[in-house]
Amino acid sequence: MIAPSILSADFARLGEEITSVAGEGDNRADWVHVDVMDGHFVPNLTIGLPVVRSLLTTSDVPLDCHLMIEDPDRWAPGYAESGAYNVTVHAEAARDPIMLAKNLRAAGSRAGLSVKPKTPLEDYVEILKHYDTLLVMSVEPGFGGQSFIPEVLDKVRTARRLVDTGHLRLLVEIDGGINNDTIEQAAEAGVDCFVAGTAVYGADDPGKAVAALREQAASAAGCRHGAQGAQDGNG
Numbered sequence: 430m431i432a433p434s435i436l437s438a439d440f441a442r443l444g445e446e447i448t449s450v451a452g453e454g455d456n457r458a459d460w461v462h463v464d465v466m467d468g469h470f471v472p473n474l475t476i477g478l479p480v481v482r483s484l485l486t487t488s489d490v491p492l493d494c495h496l497m498i499e500d501p502d503r504w505a506p507g508y509a510e511s512g513a514y515n516v517t518v519h520a521e522a523a524r525d526p527i528m529l530a531k532n533l534r535a536a537g538s539r540a541g542l543s544v545k546p547k548t549p550l551e552d553y554v555e556i557l558k559h560y561d562t563l564l565v566m567s568v569e570p571g572f573g574g575q576s577f578i579p580e581v582l583d584k585v586r587t588a589r590r591l592v593d594t595g596h597l598r599l600l601v602e603i604d605g606g607i608n609n610d611t612i613e614q615a616a617e618a619g620v621d622c623f624v625a626g627t628a629v630y631g632a633d634d635p636g637k638a639v640a641a642l643r644e645q646a647a648s649a650a651g652c653r654h655g656a657q658g659a660q661d662g663n664g
């Protein structure tokens with residue numbers, strides 16, 4: 430799955446930028462990723478709930494809201510109530526992440542938990558049993574256009590193993606520095622959903638960029654499944 434991040438889009442034309450990846454066929458994004466930043470949890474400020482509510486009316490592509498905010502226990506359920514498909518909060522910011530996941534689901538969205546590059550996954554494995562998505566940050570949150578941090582792929586591999594062995598039931602999502610040079614290693618590690626800002630909205634044709642990234646990820650993931658089959662004696 431490909432989720433273009435509108436952080437790299439033209440903020441004066443956000444509706445059109447979303448519709449550019451909301452057509453039919455291969456050029457259609459699976460989700461559109463919306464980065465909400467409060468200037469406290471991260472040193473940058475973007476948009477909040479009123480803008481997200483408007484964006485929800487611009488297309489039928491599900492919105493994936495990534496909340497880089499303090500006190501998500503208080504603010505995140507509003508995004509779910511408004512119709513966001515997936516609402517992701519930061520593990521480092523949530524006070525009661527299990528209750529928060531329950532509140533998000535009760536409000537009608539999927540619940541996502543994100544970890545910054547230096548946050549270990551081990552501390553959150555039990556909590557993740559209450560979540561639908563794990564968002565592994567592959568850059569420090571706050572800005573688009575940064576370089577991919579390959580070391581976070583160990584967390585992707587661990588999460589993939591936990592899902593494949595039935596210990597967790599969630600989608601593994603990655604966010605930061607995903608482009609045609611980095612998507613294959615992320616796909617091989619076991620990512621299900623790839624957020625891409627600059628690689629999609631920096632391209633001449635964002636829809637074509639979505640299709641190209643998906644194709645690259647699918648063929649790299651195919652190689653991973655092939656290698657897995659051979660290891661299991663099925664290949």
Ligand SMILES: O=C(CO)[C@@H](O)[C@H](O)COP(=O)(O)O
Pocket residue numbers: 434436437462464495568569570571572573574575604605606607624625626627628
């Ligand atoms: O959450 C964030 C940044 O904090 C991301 O969603 C970025 O917006 C991804 O942008 P690129 O790294 O793909 O340019």
Ligand SMILES: [Fe+2]
Pocket residue numbers: 434462463464495604624
């Ligand atoms: Fe993000």
